[in-house]
Amino acid sequence: MPKRENISMSVIRRLPRYYRFLTHLKEKGVTRISSTELSVKLGLTASQIRQDLNCFGGFGQQGYGYIVDQLCDEIGNILGLSNRYKTILIGAGNLGRAIATHMQFEEEGFELIGIFDSSPSKTGTRINGKIVMDTTELEDFCEKEKPVMAILCIPREGVHSILERLYSLGVRNFWNFSHYDISMRYEDTVVENVHLNDSLMTLCYRISNPNNK
């Protein structure tokens, strides 16, 4: 793969969507697709799609289109989905439990190796076959297993101290469901935030202001 310098985040954020859609086509047995067809199905322009893929060297042939299988694999490679980044989940409440059971980590570059909670009502229970450990075990576990990513499904108040511990244990990548602003605290971290409340409030605005397109 030739190019690949500083790709803008808006391009990168479209890649998973391409990947999902191509996987879907593959499952349906589609072998080839033109950028025009792809654009119609995805609601983007064909030139946008070509531009996006050109950031990574470009695939497909003029007048022939893309080979679904191949393009899907290429995008999967660009995203790095064949990795098995060791991941721990902090917080085994409703949300943490849903994330642990709902996500197919192995297909998206990660491997969930441990689940932690500080509440005695949760530690010792099982989620998807994994025993929920007490957060007091975090240091021992991390020193041994060296996870590189942590999913935070705990309330904002609890994040600060856990984050300090995780950071000092070498964890620098976070999938953050809390409202704590991790990258303001530690600049050398990679953080993807999922702010469900923000999404819901945005929806509320949009329903309340139907003329604001």
Added chain:
Amino acid sequence: MPKRENISMSVIRRLPRYYRFLTHLKEKGVTRISSTELSVKLGLTASQIRQDLNCFGGFGQQGYGYIVDQLCDEIGNILGLSNRYKTILIGAGNLGRAIATHMQFEEEGFELIGIFDSSPSKTGTRINGKIVMDTTELEDFCEKEKPVMAILCIPREGVHSILERLYSLGVRNFWNFSHYDISMRYEDTVVENVHLNDSLMTLCYRISNPNNK
């Protein structure tokens, strides 16, 4: 509130963050804040914040700053959080269950009035005191209760038929956790997508490409 034409979505998406942060300040007893302080805490520039708020008529006074309580209320009003948009949740699996118990709908403009699932193992059970209804009851329920928003926590395959039913029952607003592209199917809908898989894959890319800032 004077202005308020077509505000760009990027401005709107920052409002919930302002709102959350101001609520947090309020809880801590902070009564006044300058746009500079606000900007430092939020990692934005002061001029960005002033510009954003000016879209809605502007608040605060030069040299005095913002009254936390007042600005918080104003942003809440802009977002429309005092609404009680009647909402139903489709899908009482792990994710749906987490959403139903985790979110504080009443504080964010919504009221969860019904939960539906098609699986006999789920219907009849309770989530947060609410009985999970069978999706066969959807028509009766919607004709009587007239929900305006539906949360979709079902797999992509199941969305198409449920969506057609909801649309014909007058539901036009969706908080969509599935991978089905609702706005491609019905243009006159308001859809907020939460694509957890996309977020995880984006994180995978960013971990795999640490030089791509």
